[in-house]
Amino acid sequence: MDVSVNQSQQYLYALASGDQGHSVIRLPIKTDRDGSIKVAEGQSVLGGQGAWEQVGQYPGLCPKTLVNRSTQQFVPLRLQNLEVLEDDGLVFTSDRSHIVLRYPSHLNSAKDRTCPELVIDVRGLLSPDFDDREGLANQDYGISLAYNPDAGVVYAGIEDQVYCIDLVQLAKRKSQQSIEVQPGSAAVSADSGADSGADSGADFFYPLKDSSGRSPVVSPGASSISLALCEDSAGKKFLFDSHTAPAIRENPFTATPVKVAELETDGRRVKSWDEPAFNKALQYSSLSIKSDGTQEGNGLRSDVTFLATESRKGAAPVLVAHVHHNHPVVIGDPHKKYPDVEAKMAEMEANGTMSDQTMHPDAYSKMLGDQAAGFYRLHNITINFDDIKGNAYNIKDRVTSRLKKNKVINFNHDYFQVTHGHVMTLPWRDDPNLLVMAHKLPEGAGCGWHTQPDAAWYKVAELPPLYNMPQTPPAEKKEGGGYQVHYETFEDIPRVDWASNAVCYSAYKVK
Numbered sequence: 001m002d003v004s005v006n007q008s009q010q011y012l013y014a015l016a017s018g019d020q021g022h023s024v025i026r027l028p029i030k031t032d033r034d035g036s037i038k039v040a041e042g043q044s045v046l047g048g049q050g051a052w053e054q055v056g057q058y059p060g061l062c063p064k065t066l067v068n069r070s071t072q073q074f075v076p077l078r079l080q081n082l083e084v085l086e087d088d089g090l091v092f093t094s095d096r097s098h099i100v101l102r103y104p105s106h107l108n109s110a111k112d113r114t115c116p117e118l119v120i121d122v123r124g125l126l127s128p129d130f131d132d133r134e135g136l137a138n139q140d141y142g143i144s145l146a147y148n149p150d151a152g153v154v155y156a157g158i159e160d161q162v163y164c165i166d167l168v169q170l171a172k173r174k175s176q177q178s179i180e181v182q183p184g185s186a187a188v189s190a191d192s193g194a195d196s197g198a199d200s201g202a203d204f205f206y207p208l209k210d211s212s213g214r215s216p217v218v219s220p221g222a223s224s225i226s227l228a229l230c231e232d233s234a235g236k237k238f239l240f241d242s243h244t245a246p247a248i249r250e251n252p253f254t255a256t257p258v259k260v261a262e263l264e265t266d267g268r269r270v271k272s273w274d275e276p277a278f279n280k281a282l283q284y285s286s287l288s289i290k291s292d293g294t295q296e297g298n299g300l301r302s303d304v305t306f307l308a309t310e311s312r313k314g315a316a317p318v319l320v321a322h323v324h325h326n327h328p329v330v331i332g333d334p335h336k337k338y339p340d341v342e343a344k345m346a347e348m349e350a351n352g353t354m355s356d357q358t359m360h361p362d363a364y365s366k367m368l369g370d371q372a373a374g375f376y377r378l379h380n381i382t383i384n385f386d387d388i389k390g391n392a393y394n395i396k397d398r399v400t401s402r403l404k405k406n407k408v409i410n411f412n413h414d415y416f417q418v419t420h421g422h423v424m425t426l427p428w429r430d431d432p433n434l435l436v437m438a439h440k441l442p443e444g445a446g447c448g449w450h451t452q453p454d455a456a457w458y459k460v461a462e463l464p465p466l467y468n469m470p471q472t473p474p475a476e477k478k479e480g481g482g483y484q485v486h487y488e489t490f491e492d493i494p495r496v497d498w499a500s501n502a503v504c505y506s507a508y509k510v511k
Contacts, residue, residue, distance in 0.1 A: 009040075012417070012424070012436070013055070014463060015082040015092050015507040021059040024082070024090055024104065027052050027436075027461055029510070031420045037438050039461045048434065048464035055090070055104040062094035062119070077429050078142035079225065079306070079414075080506035085167070086149050087114045092507060093143040097123050099156055099165070110177070115170045117178040120205060124184030125158050130223065141244060141305075146227035148237065151267025155208065157224025157241055160217045162208040164268055169204035181205065208270050218259050218273050219243050228307040230317040230335055237263045238335040239270065240309070240319060245302035252298035253356060256282040258307070258321070260335060277338050278331055278375060280345055281364035284356040287325060289450045295356050300324040308416035308423070309334075311510050316373065318441065320423050326380055326413040328423060330441055332373025341367050361449035376447035378439055379455035381411035381425065385477065387433045389465070398432045399474050403483040411437065417510045424460060426508045434463040434505075463505060 011026040027050045028040035042051030083091045091101050101118035122143065144157035154165040173179060181201030207215035218224065222243040231237050238260055245257040256279040261270040282304065286297035303324035310318045319334035344367065348354040357363075365375045388399060388409060402409055414428040424438045438460050442453040475483040 010419075011084075011511055012461075013082060013084055013090075013509045013511065014426075014505055015080060017077060017080055017094070017504060017506040019063055021057070021061045021063045022092065022094065022100075023057045024055040024092070025052050025464065026055050029460070035421065035440065036458065037420065037422050037424065037460050044464060046464035049462035052461075052464050055106075056102060057105075058100070058102055061100060061102075062098040077504050077506060079140055079428070080142055081145040081226075082507035082509045083145050083147040083154055084509050084511040085114070085147065085154075087112070089113065089115065091145060091147070091154050091165070093145065096126065096142045097121065099143060099145075101165075110174070114174070115167055116173055116176045118170065119178075119180045120165070120201060121180070121182045122156075122158055122184065124182055125163075127159060130159065141223060141225045144224040144227040144241070146229045146239060148229055148263070148267045150237075151263075153267045155227055155229070155239060157218070157227050157243075159223045160219055160221060160243070161215060162218060162224070162227070162239070162241065162270075164206055164208050166204045166206070166268065173204070208268070210270055210272065211264070216261075216270065216273055219257065222257065225305050226307040228309045228319060230309040230319065231313075232317055232333075232335060236335075237267065238317075239263055240276070240307050240334065241273070242304050242307050242321070252301050253284050254299075254302040255279070256300075256304055257302050258282070258304055262335075276334055277336060277342060278334060278361075278364065280354070280359050281361040281375065282321075282323070282329070284354065284359040285361050285449060286356055287327065293450075295360050295450075299356060306415055308418045310421075311417070311419045315421070318373075318418060320416050320418050322413055322416065323377070326410060328378045328413055328416065328425065328439075329376075330378065330423070331375050336372075338368060338371055341371075362451075365448060374442075374447060375449070376442070377449060377452055378423070379452055379457075380413070381437055381455075381457050382408050383411055383433050383435065385409075387435060388474065389433050398430050400485045403475050404485055406482060411435070415508055417508055419510045424510070425457075427463060427505055429504050429506070434465060436460040436463065 010029055012029050013024060013026045016023045025046060030038055032038045039050035044052035046052045078095055080093045085091065088107055089101055089103050093099055099120040099122060101115065103113050103117060107113055146155045152167040156163045156165060179199065181199045183200050183205050210216050218241050224241050224243050226242045228240045229237060241259045243257045245254065258276060258279055259273045260276040261273045263270055282300060286295040286299050288297040290296050300323050304321055306322040308320045317333055317335060319331045321329045323329050348358065361375050365372060399409065409432055411425060412428065412431045413425045415426045417424045421441050422438045423441060424436060426436055427434055437457045439457050447453045475485045478484055
């Protein structure tokens with residue numbers, strides 16, 4: 001449903017994670033008459049800009065230790081994910097080990113809840129050596145989530161498979177106030193036949209299967225980073241998955257780590273995991289161009305992480321992806337197949353003519369002609385010095401080291417949400433500010449990979465300062481130019497109790 005000045009309320013939700021557990025806040029948003037995203041008027045006791053409100057606090061719930069208490073150094077926080085259900089239930093992840101369903105504080109009556117609250121401990125499904133695999137860029141990624149409200153299913157990407165949390169089946173257990181399950185553990189495996197008396201959750205938590213009953217692997221040996229669901233004009237639904245790839249590659253033009261699968265109408269079966277048509281174009285793309293118009297550089301190095309799709313029901317399908325060096329890439333009709341173009345690409349591969357000069361995004365768009373709805377990237381955001389908010393995650397690498405070299409500080413773009421034809425980019429972990437920024441997705445011709453639309457980012461809101469930040473700013477401008485850096489490393493920051501107050505924003509959702 002379109003959300004406008006006089007229509008039903010829409011919210012931006014944010015998940016904050018820390019040693020004390022998890023916290024969820026939300027901000028009322030709307031689209032103004034000019035199409036831009038606006039926040040509801042009002043102030044919040046939480047701080048920030050906009051009427052942020054506390055939705056729920058979940059202390060001690062699968063907490064992620066963010067600080068090594070002996071060294072007082074921060075431990076990297078994995079990318080978390082959040083989905084908001086039709087009944088306002090909150091499904092979120094905790095590290096790479098748990099999936100949680102909790103209801104916000106205003107839904108404290110069982111009659112307001114469709115399902116019982118839930119904790120799924122997925123450690124029994126994980127490869128014991130996964131975090132030690134050499135050369136895999138996996139340390140930042142946890143469990144990916146996507147929600148299909150029409151089918152009543154939440155999809156969870158766990159390593160190289162996708163699982164279903166079947167909310168229809170879960171609702172049948174409404175008589176239980178809360179449930180804790182351990183799928184995949186040796187004692188409670190549904191395949192082992194063992195009856196330990198423990199709850200495996202097999203009736204509502206199971207692998208996404210194909211029509212033959214097999215559980216297809218998305219990409220063998222990889223781990224899902226992000227899932228995104230899109231719907232075409234005929235109501236068919238497609239699930240996109242981005243996954244880990246080797247951190248450093250000798251061949252920079254390595255295959256793009258994105259797959260897509262069409263879902264069956266019940267949302268609980270998948271046809272097959274395939275490469276989307278645009279994958280080859282991303283594989284052979286670079287971020288620089290010579291004066292004669294040819295590409296240069298080492299490609300994207302398979303660095304495609306977070307994915308987001310347009311959230312409006314009935315809107316044209318749009319996929320936004322985070323790629324190398326924090327560039328948002330926008331792909332219209334990402335699910336479509338183009339048999340003539342794909343046959344041409346197969347021929348190029350066979351005769352050895354596919355390269356970064358013949359199959360970059362602009363060349364691919366030219367091959368598609370009028371068949372495609374756009375394939376372009378947006379400019380990075382450059383933030384103002386006054387908007388810099390230093391914290392223990394970003395103080396050295398993202399702030400002071402760049403200021404000392406007089407380098408521009410860029411917004412990370414790690415997390416996106418797409419709604420009403422606008423992409424919102426949001427802070428995560430080491431971003432050096434708390435700004436929620438948005439950009440209208442351009443319409444019509446004229447945009448491409450190397451003909452980017454004019455940067456038109458605008459400020460939507462500012463997150464409450466849940467980070468425990470030092471009172472002294474990391475640096476200040478000198479009168480003659482340059483910056484005076486007050487502290488350069490974690491140890492230099494004026495001492496506060498980081499160990500008990502470490503909190504970072506780790507996931508977002510628009511509903």
